[in-house]
Amino acid sequence: MLVGLNPPDDAAIWRMDESRALVVTADFFTPVVDDAYDYGAISAANSLSDVYAMGGEPFLALNLAALPPNLPAEIGGEILRGGAEKAREAGVVIVGGHTIQDKEPKFGLVVIGQVHPQKIITKGGLQAGDHLILSKPLGMGVTTTAIKRGQAREAEMAEAIRWMKTLNRKAGALAREFSLRGGTDITGFGLLGHGLEMAQASGLKLEIAYAQLPFLAGAPRLARAWCFPGGAADNRLFVQAQVAFHGQSEEQQMLLFDPQTSGGLLLGVPESRLEAFLERARATALPLWDIGRAVPGSGIAVF
Ligand code: CO
Ligand code: CO
Ligand code: CO
DSSP states (O other): OOEEETTEEEEEEEEEETTEEEEEEEEEEOOSSSOHHHHHHHHHHHHHHHHHHTTOEEEEEEEEEEEOTTSOHHHHHHHHHHHHHHHHHTTOEEEEEEEEEOSSOEEEEEEEEEEOTTSOOBGGGOOTTOEEEEOSOBOHHHHHHHHHTTOSOHHHHHHHHHHHHSOSHHHHHHHHHTTOOBEEEOOTTHHHHHHHHHHHHHTOEEEEOGGGOOBOTTHHHHHHTTOOOHHHHHHHHHHGGGEEESSOOHHHHHHHHOOOSSOOEEEEEOHHHHHHHHHHHHHTTOOOEEEEEEESSSSEEEO
16 A cells, blocks of 8 residues: 555555556535536546546546435436546546435545556645645635525636536646646645645645635635635634734635635646646646745745
8 A cells, every 4th residue: 555544645545566556536425516417527526636636547436326215317317427427528437336315415436546656646745845736716615605505696606617527637647747746636625724734744834825826706705795614614723723824804714714626736846847837737728826835844824
């Protein structure tokens, strides 16, 4: 076993031989949007993301589904179809799975990928001086909560769904191409929760430039309306002692604790390779944001 539970990472890694290791992960959650197809696609993209976050290439998956007995069959079918089409887009074959009955729907995937044992990306792989590169905007928790409360506008909803359905495949491929070593994906613990995991595992401090952070268009408005999910307050409680803010308002701070669903990759890119990295990203039409740096020290400072 090359990566396991101690310390936990985005997926487990099991060495097969000199040049091949298996990446294994499972994820599932309750609906984040009303449309069954979109929910299935988002959950699949989220499950696949943990393999990309480890530097791996996913190739096999299993469905994990819990569906209410009174749910119309076509709704369950749409959830699975959304997951299957997203997996196909990723070049992943769903070879089976298991469905049970449950009051509240749940859906996700077991995903198996492969990685070269010397090319694993971990939370502890950041080096001092690395730039922190994020591959999706923040604000998914506040937006999906606003959708549930009926406070999100059509365009805000559509933008959030589009990003949550986006695979981290291209960002993962670029990370492999540049042999990056430090990275994770931003999900339930939010930017600062997952950022702190990286800071601690790498023995470094993260400096984040608030002005460089990308947000969904509706996020600032919905933050002012305090549409944060309960998880945002939990994340703040858990992480805030290790975060130093510099002039950000309470809503701005909360947006950094906001839990993300199918969020972007956060990658450490050495300064010497940054220009080439961003150049390749532009050439493949992959949007990326340079949001800060890893420096000696501990914790996170937001400027
Ligand atoms: Co993850
Ligand atoms: Co996960
Ligand atoms: Co079974």
